[in-house]
Amino acid sequence: MNISKEFEFDMAHLLDGHDGKCNNLHGHTYKLIVYLEGPLIKEGPKAGMIVDYGDIKKSVKKNVLSKIDHSFIYNLKNKTECEIAKILIKEDKKVYPMEGRTTAENIVKEIFSLLNTNIPELSRIILKESNSSSVEFWGLDYD
Numbered sequence: 001m002n003i004s005k006e007f008e009f010d011m012a013h014l015l016d017g018h019d020g021k022c023n024n025l026h027g028h029t030y031k032l033i034v035y036l037e038g039p040l041i042k043e044g045p046k047a048g049m050i051v052d053y054g055d056i057k058k059s060v061k062k063n064v065l066s067k068i069d070h071s072f073i074y075n076l077k078n079k080t081e082c083e084i085a086k087i088l089i090k091e092d093k094k095v096y097p098m099e100g101r102t103t104a105e106n107i108v109k110e111i112f113s114l115l116n117t118n119i120p121e122l123s124r125i126i127l128k129e130s131n132s133s134s135v136e137f138w139g140l141d142y143d
């Protein structure tokens with residue numbers, strides 16, 4: 001059995017060097033679906049639950065959304081993106097640095113790692129960059 005909870009947030013980014021329009025600064029309203037699995041709690045106020053939905057919401061807000069929602073997410077290893085971030089930081093705007101290009105594939109891994117240590121029941125997450133594009137990650141990696 002899996003339970004899931006869905007969240008929405010906005011971020012700006014660019015994929016420097018992309019051979020299409022993603023080379024330009026743009027934004028997405030991302031959807032994040034968090035899946036949890038585990039045994040049902042046996043006793044107490046949360047009996048019959050895997051994890052209280054309210055607790056999932058609190059954890060995702062604290063560990064993910066507070067850091068990335070309405071931020072400029074950028075690749076620490078890219079000079080152009082770091083230059084843009086530098087200006088934003090100077091102007092006291094929200095930025096989120098990560099190692100690697102800010103593709104949906106890399107962002108989903110980043111979000112998984114932010115949640116994994118705080119939600120032991122985490123089984124997988126889905127990140128939707130648009131209504132038709134999504135990526136699913138369950139902790140296994142190919143590199």
Ligand SMILES: [Zn+2]
Pocket residue numbers: 013022026027028
């Ligand atoms: Zn994009």
